[in-house]
Amino acid sequence: xxxxxxxxxxxxxxxxxxxxxxxxxxxxxxxxxxxxxxxxxxxxxxxxxxxxxxxxxxxxxxxxxxxxxxxxxxxxxxxxxxxxxxxxxxxxxxxxxxxxxxxxxxxxxxxxxxxxxxxxxxxxxxxxxxxxxxxxxxxxxxxxxxxxxxxxxxxxxxxxxxxxxxxxxxxxxxxxxxxxxxxxxxxxxxxxxxxxxxxxxxxxxxxxxxxxxxxxxxxxxxxxxxxxxxxxxxxxxxxxxxxxxxxxxxxxxxxxxxxxxxxxxxxxxxxxxxxxxxxxxxxx
Numbered sequence: 001x002x003x004x005x006x007x008x009x010x011x012x013x014x015x016x017x018x019x020x021x022x023x024x025x026x027x028x029x030x031x032x033x034x035x036x037x038x039x040x041x042x043x044x045x046x047x048x049x050x051x052x053x054x055x056x057x058x059x060x061x062x063x064x065x066x067x068x069x070x071x072x073x074x075x076x077x078x079x080x081x082x083x084x085x086x087x088x089x090x091x092x093x094x095x096x097x098x099x100x101x102x103x104x105x106x107x108x109x110x111x112x113x114x115x116x117x118x119x120x121x122x123x124x125x126x127x128x129x130x131x132x133x134x135x136x137x138x139x140x141x142x143x144x145x146x147x148x149x150x151x152x153x154x155x156x157x158x159x160x161x162x163x164x165x166x167x168x169x170x171x172x173x174x175x176x177x178x179x180x181x182x183x184x185x186x187x188x189x190x191x192x193x194x195x196x197x198x199x200x201x202x203x204x205x206x207x208x209x210x211x212x213x214x215x216x217x218x219x220x221x222x223x224x225x226x227x228x229x230x231x232x233x234x235x236x237x238x239x240x241x242x243x244x245x246x247x248x249x250x251x252x253x254x255x256x257x258x259x260x261x262x263x264x265x266x267x268x269x270x271x272x273x274x275x276x277x278x279x280x281x282x283x284x
Contacts, residue, residue: 007077010185014141015192017176017184021070021122027181031124031204033061034090037247047252053262053278054255055206056088056226056243063242066208067228071120074185075210079116082213082230084237086110086117086223087262091157091205093132093197098155100132100196102163106209107188108145109162111219111265116212117188123178124204131203134184134194135173141187150270159266159278164191219265224258 010016022030034051037059041048055062065071066085075083093099107115127133151161168191176184186192197203210228216236217223225237232239238258243251262278 006074010078010187013136013138014190015136015138015174015176015184015186016074018178018182019070019074019120019185020181021068021120021183022065022181024180027122027124030061030065031180033059034124034204040247047247050252050255050259051247052090052092053087053259054251055090056085056208057224057240057255058243058247058251060243060246062088062206063226065122065206066226071122071183071208071210072229075118075120076229078118079210079212080230082232083228084211084213084215084225084232084239085228086112086209086211086225088206088208091121091207093157093203095197095200095202097132097197099157100155101134101157101192101194102151102153102161103137103168103191103193104148104158104162104164105145105189105191108148109160109266109268110188110209111217111221111268112211112215113218114212114215115188116215118210119186119188120183120208120210121176121178121186122183122206122208123180124206125180125202127176127178127203127205128199129175129177129195130197131199131201132195132197133178133203134176134186134192135170136176136184136186137168137172137191138174140191141189143189145189160270217261217265219268221261221265223261223265224254 147165148162153161213232259278
C-alpha cells in the first residue's frame with residue numbers, strides 16, 4: 001500500500017515519486033515488446049499512431065502494466081478501490097530530440113467532470129534531466145484550472161501544444177528523475193512540463209491515467225476505458241476487456257472508434273486538423 005510519507009507528499013505537493021513498479025529487466029522486456037511492435041507497424045502510420053495512443057489496448061504487456069498491483073496499491077488510497085484506466089498513451093522523445101512538453105494542467109482538456117484522477121507516469125527508459133524528465137511545481141494542484149494557450153508548436157508533444165498562459169518561475173520546478181521501472185504520481189491540476197532529450201537513447205514513458213468509476217465525460221460520450229480494480233456501478237464509459245491478442249485487428253477497430261471520441265473531446269473549441277494525438281485517417 002502507499003506509504004504514509006508518500007501519501008502525505010502527494011496530498012501536500014500534488015505529486016509523489018519514485019514508486020517502484022517493475023524491475024529494470026521487466027521494464028526492458030516491456031520496452032522490447034513495444035519496439036518490436038513499432039517495427040512490425042513501421043509501414044502502417046495509422047496503426048503505429050494507434051499503438052502509441054493505446055498501448056494497453058493493443059499489447060498484453062502494457063495491459064498487465066496498468067493492472068500492476070504496486071500501482072493499484074498506491075492509487076487506491078487516494079481514489080478508492082474502483083478504478084478505471086482512461087488512457088495510457090506513450091510519451092516518447094527520440095535520442096537527441098528537441099521535443100518538449102510545455103507547462104500545462106492535464107484536466108484542462110480531457111473533458112472529465114471531476115478531479116478524481118491520478119496519472120502514474122511509468123518510465124521504460126531512464127528519465128533524467130539530460131533525457132528530458134518531467135518537472136513539477138509543488139502545491140500547484142491546489143489551484144483551479146488556469147487559462148491555457150494553444151500553440152500547435154511542432155516541438156511540443158502535447159495534443160494542442162497547449163501551455164499555461166500565466167507566468168511560472170522555472171526555478172520552482174522539481175526534476176522528476178526516474179529509473180526504468182519506476183513511476184511518478186501526479187494530480188490532474190498540477191503544473192508540469194519537460195525538456196528536450198539530449199542523450200543518445202530514447203526517453204519512453206507510459207502515462208497511465210487512473211480515474212474513479214464515478215467519473216464521466218462532460219459531453220456524455222462513452223469513451224473507452226479498462227476496469228482494472230473493483231467494480232463499475234455507474235456505466236458511464238465503454239469498458240473493454242484485456243486485449244484479444246498482440247496487435248489484434250479487433251482491438252485496432254476498438255481504438256479507431258474511441259479515437260474519434262478522444263479527438264472530439266481533446267480538440268473541443270480548437271482546430272483538430274492541427275492536433276498531434278489521436279489524429280490521422282480513421283477508417284469507418
